[in-house]
Amino acid sequence: MTVPLGRRERKKAATRQKIADTALRLFLERGYEAVGIRDVAAEADVAVTTLFSHFASKEALVFERDDDFEQRLTGAVTDRAPGEPLVPALRREVRSMVRHCAADGAAPIFRMIDESPALREYEESMRLRHAESLAAAIGADPGLSRGTTADRAMARFVIDAYSLARAASDPDTALDEIFRMIEAAWAVARPSGDSTGDSTGEAGL
Amino acid sequence: MTVPLGRRERKKAATRQKIADTALRLFLERGYEAVGIRDVAAEADVAVTTLFSHFASKEALVFERDDDFEQRLTGAVTDRAPGEPLVPALRREVRSMVRHCAADGAAPIFRMIDESPALREYEESMRLRHAESLAAAIGADPGLSRGTTADRAMARFVIDAYSLARAASDPDTALDEIFRMIEAAWAVARPSGDSTGDSTGEAGL
DNA sequence: CTCCAAAACACTAACCGTTAGTGCTACGGT
DNA sequence: ACCGTAGCACTAACGGTTAGTGTTTTGGAG
Numbered sequence: 354m355t356v357p358l359g360r361r362e363r364k365k366a367a368t369r370q371k372i373a374d375t376a377l378r379l380f381l382e383r384g385y386e387a388v389g390i391r392d393v394a395a396e397a398d399v400a401v402t403t404l405f406s407h408f409a410s411k412e413a414l415v416f417e418r419d420d421d422f423e424q425r426l427t428g429a430v431t432d433r434a435p436g437e438p439l440v441p442a443l444r445r446e447v448r449s450m451v452r453h454c455a456a457d458g459a460a461p462i463f464r465m466i467d468e469s470p471a472l473r474e475y476e477e478s479m480r481l482r483h484a485e486s487l488a489a490a491i492g493a494d495p496g497l498s499r500g501t502t503a504d505r506a507m508a509r510f511v512i513d514a515y516s517l518a519r520a521a522s523d524p525d526t527a528l529d530e531i532f533r534m535i536e537a538a539w540a541v542a543r544p545s546g547d548s549t550g551d552s553t554g555e556a557g558l
Numbered sequence: 559m560t561v562p563l564g565r566r567e568r569k570k571a572a573t574r575q576k577i578a579d580t581a582l583r584l585f586l587e588r589g590y591e592a593v594g595i596r597d598v599a600a601e602a603d604v605a606v607t608t609l610f611s612h613f614a615s616k617e618a619l620v621f622e623r624d625d626d627f628e629q630r631l632t633g634a635v636t637d638r639a640p641g642e643p644l645v646p647a648l649r650r651e652v653r654s655m656v657r658h659c660a661a662d663g664a665a666p667i668f669r670m671i672d673e674s675p676a677l678r679e680y681e682e683s684m685r686l687r688h689a690e691s692l693a694a695a696i697g698a699d700p701g702l703s704r705g706t707t708a709d710r711a712m713a714r715f716v717i718d719a720y721s722l723a724r725a726a727s728d729p730d731t732a733l734d735e736i737f738r739m740i741e742a743a744w745a746v747a748r749p750s751g752d753s754t755g756d757s758t759g760e761a762g763l
Numbered sequence: 764c765t766c767c768a769a770a771a772c773a774c775t776a777a778c779c780g781t782t783a784g785t786g787c788t789a790c791g792g793t
Numbered sequence: 794a795c796c797g798t799a800g801c802a803c804t805a806a807c808g809g810t811t812a813g814t815g816t817t818t819t820g821g822a823g
Binding site for chain 2 (some may be wrong): 514516531
Binding site for chain 4 (some may be wrong): 783
């Protein structure tokens with residue numbers, strides 16, 4: 354577990370990285386839709402099947418580092434300062450993510466995403482998966498969880514905030530506004546019936 | 559506009575309906591993924607290109623009547639009883655929609671959707687389009703709109719409620735819980751900066 | 764009624780993302 | 794030094810989708 358990366362794994366990682374770099378370069382040069390999988394494979398000097406053994410789909414080439422996003426979200430919940438309330442921690446993290454999208458280095462990539470329906474669609478369904486993880490992270494904290502349904506709703510709202518803020522002309526203001534709404538929603542979240550299956554004995558109030 | 563449908567349009571509509579009916583029948587008989595476009599076209603006795611002139615994609619065959627969904631949502635906003643608040647009207651409409659999904663007639667279709675990743679993904683991105691329409695409907699009512707950002711967030715939350723309730727083991731309870739959160743969120747929605755680009759002279763307060 | 768422009772429809776052939784099938788080769792553990 | 798595994802390659806195909814082209818149907822104008 355202590356990173357005993359052998360030659361094989363290093364080579365594999367190198368191949369993966371080479372494919373991702375090549376793909377991103379070609380996409381930015383010629384446009385996402387104008388570049389075919391066969392082009393990327395040829396330019397990266399690998400077979401098409403090899404490319405698909407590293408990436409599940411063409412879109413996945415663009416969101417190579419999407420695990421980071423997921424881990425930052427769940428980390429904001431699990432690693433927050435002791436006693437810190439949930440919503441501000443999430444807001445801080447989401448704000449940082451949104452800003453990163455507009456940073457000089459990442460901006461062209463996100464412009465490309467916004468211009469391609471296929472990529473936008475892929476990103477949204479990726480975010481939905483992230484929401485599931487976030488909901489699980491919230492639900493795993495006994496002092497936090499307010500029932501499966503409320504946790505899931507919360508996670509969705511947070512993802513919505515990210516999505517909407519990124520698309521807004523003034524992301525910071527939009528984010529503040531949406532998180533004010535989220536804060537209010539979370540404040541009243543308190544299951545009444547809770548027939549969601551995980552009756553873990555609500556230690557509420 | 560008073561339905562002066564000529565023979566041509568009637569024939570066209572009939573062809574479209576025949577394709578949709580055939581497709582749904584085949585999908586339910588053999589499973590969505592097991593049926594190819596060429597199968598549907600052959601069974602409906604049309605050319606593949608004709609099929610695609612009526613439906614934009616294979617998935618669209620399943621969600622043939624998705625306009626209804628959109629219009630019911632926006633209608634719940636625009637046609638609500640005078641003086642009725644927004645949130646209860648939306649909750650009523652969404653509840654009715656969720657129940658319809660579980661009704662005997664529609665249940666097999668929605669089970670098929672839930673079992674196919676392609677269909678689930680398509681549905682989610684369809685809902686996102688519906689959310690845009692809903693946000694526009696809310697924004698179009700001067701007595702309702704609380705700014706572009708809040709309206710959009712609200713629309714997303716409502717779509718989330720639908721999605722989550724449909725997946726919940728007890729949809730009715732889940733819907734109540736989420737809408738309690740939505741109600742609270744809407745209550746605090748009030749733009750402060752509002753530099754969302756459409757500065758149409760905010761008649762606020 | 765006749766003729767025209769438009770639109771629906773058909774057919775072929777292909778494009779593109781993706782996968783199955785089949786090996787070969789190089790690496791890591793023993 | 795050896796063997797099992799896993800990474801990689803290649804061919805060929807599948808399935809959704811579209812371009813290109815030509816034919817039929819239809820509603821409307823004269």
